[in-house]
Amino acid sequence: MSTTPDVGHRTRWDVIVVGAGAGGMSTAIFAARRGARVLVVDAAAEEGGALHIATGQLSAAGTRLQRSKGIEDTPEAHLADIMRISRNTADRELAWLAVSNAAATVDWLLDDLGMPVLPDHPVRGQNHEHYSQDRYYWGPDLGRSILTAVRAPFRELIDSGAITALFNTEVIGLTQEPAATGGRVTGIITRPTGATTANHDTHRGTNLVLATGGYNADPALFEKMNGVPAYADASYRYAKGAGHQLGVEAGGYTRNHDLYLCSFGSVLDHDAFPAPVLCRPIHWPEMRMPWEIYVNVEGRRFIAEDEPSVDVREHALLRQTDLRRYIVLDERMLREAPPMIPDWTADDVRARAGHHPMFHVADDLRTLATSAGIDADNLVATVAEYNACLDGDDPLGRTFRPLPITEAPFYAIRVQGMSITSTAGLAVDTDLRVIRPDGTPIPGLYALGELLGSGAFMGNSFCGGMLATPALTFGRLLGTGILAW
Structure with a gap:
């Protein structure tokens, strides 16, 4: 897609989304539908992020598909399973925010967007510890099943001008007011992906949403954050921790470094x-x-x-x-x-x-x-x-x-034994605002998706569907109600 080089100088955006994966696309779609002026920036050449290679597992309780199959399930039971499996190491508040809103997300994907799931789904589990109820779904094309479904409305909104997308563009810094006046984040500084020149662009916005994914593709950062080597080369290549760095530089911090868990191996x-x-x-x-x-x-x-x-x-x-x-x-x-x-x-x-x-x-x-x-x-x-x-x-x-x-x-x-998920992540509150070590939010700065770390949703365990579903769900929540302009 072509972009206009000086687009950031002509418009002050209501919402700037950094990252066009599951969470970033979801945020942009729902914010644009509310009438927001939305800018999406991604270092890759196209949208999708880790959905291009991920298994695309989803989990939700109380969906229309469950009810159609006579399955009685509740978000409370879903949370109880997560806390049981994780031995109470998951963040209860963030996990509840995810599971209590997950059914609407899966209904949107399956019913509104027409995403197919395998014929016998939902199921109790596969690959990961089983749930107590059938609430685990994925499509025949794995992560790309989600991508195909979400890409359609995302591109429609780009074509209509409701969303402006800058691909092959990396964010190298944030603009921010002085700490003495609150430290509000006011925009981003970008350059073409991989460029080393001093030519930068600045884009101003009221809300900045970091949705850059994990740090799995940076072996040094992976070992620093998780405490073990990055054994496997199976990560999305743009998942290099850019959002973690931006959030920390703005005053935030990362947490859950002690919750790393490996798979049983490859x-x-x-x-x-x-x-x-x-x-x-x-x-x-x-x-x-x-x-x-x-x-x-x-x-x-x-x-x-x-x-x-x-x-x-x-x-x-x-x-x-x-x-x-x-x-x-x-x-x-x-x-x-x-x-x-x-x-x-x-x-x-x-x-x-x-x-x-x-x-x-x-x-x-x-x-x-x-x-x-x-x-x-x-x-x-x-x-x-x-x-x-x-x-x-x-x-x-x-x-x-x-x-x-x-x-x-x-x-x-x-x-x-290995893992390609990012366990640690940026700390946020239940409004998905990036917070400082003292718990106060950084005005104008939000984060979601794997940038928050798998430890927030699963603790030191693997709970099926608790990466893609929270990312999509939190994007929907940000776009439909949390963000204001």
């Missing part, structure tokens, strides 16, 4: 982190019961492999050295068990064993351990103990144990 393509994801072994017992055992770097089992709670499994891996586990199996398991990696055969595993840095094979366990970087004495002892207990009680309580690990060659597949 196989990465190499160990020069961040590395691309090669594959993701199935570790959900409801999809495939595990035949193999899981050991840590020390060569010890640390979880019952058929533990039904994904949250328990994730927290167990979080306590292991380097957030790392190994899937250990023998030739008979590889030959007889259902495939553990989607779309892979046993021969696909054999072809990589000994040739790919994450797949190891050997004729004895001690050599296997040395090759994989596992403590050899402990691995030999662990496998011996596992085999000896097959006719009795498993030390970790595992019940599904179809075969011993006895037939050479033996295999070890290295799996890396």
Whole structure:
């Protein structure tokens, strides 16, 4: 889309939105429908943000789709599940603001915008800890299902002139009144994305909404904010923490740094982190019961492999050295068990064993351990103990144990716990105003979406649909009622 270079000098905007992802588009749409003069700025060449690559999971209680299927559900029950799953580490007030308004958001997407969902949805859960009720939805094209639905009204409002969009434009600073007079944020300073020249533009506005997403694509910032390396290269490339920096420079602060949680892991393509994801072994017992055992770097089992709670499994891996586990199996398991990696055969595993840095094979366990970087004495002892207990009680309580690990060659597949969500985020109040460390709001400055951090909505857990849904919901709330001009 073409833009007018001096557009910011001709207009004082009612609403300036930095970021055109789920939350930014939603804010712009609803503000423009109220008659606001809206400017949207994004560093990318088009709208969508992380929706281009995200799973696009949604969750909401009390939707029209639920009622049509005879499902009785309430926002109170949704909040109770979030607090249960997160062990009361989620921000109760922000989570309630999200879930108590989520049904209207999902109804808007599904009924007003015509977004399709999978035929059996809503469901109680998949990939993450299950809810107590069927309130979990996503479309056949994952995050792009949301993008396709929201993009239509967004572009219609651009075409009509109600929204002005500047793409390929990064925000490098804010304009702000002196602290002595309240420190109101009055605008943004921009330049073309990637430019290093001194040519900047200034755009003035009454309300500034930061919707820039996370910091996942900046490995140094990821490690600083989360306390662990950015193991996986699977993030939206513009998610580099620009909004966090802008909010802090304006007087705000970030919180929830201590709530990081990793997934139960993926196989990465190499160990020069961040590395691309090669594959993701199935570790959900409801999809495939595990035949193999899981050991840590020390060569010890640390979880019952058929533990039904994904949250328990994730927290167990979080306590292991380097957030790392190994899937250990023998030739008979590889030959007889259902495939553990989607779309892979046993021969696909054999072809990589000994040739790919994450797949190891050997004729004895001690050599296997040395090759994989596992403590050899402990691995030999662990496998011996596992085999000896097959006719009795498993030390970790595992019940599904179809075969011993006895037939050479033996295999070890290295799996890396990782996350591509931003746990920490800018602190806001329940009006979504960015706040200072003393709790006072910064006038004119708002934030939403993953910029607030997953920890605000999910605590130290993963609750399905609690990133995209709050982003869209908070944008709708800002646009329809919170922002004033």
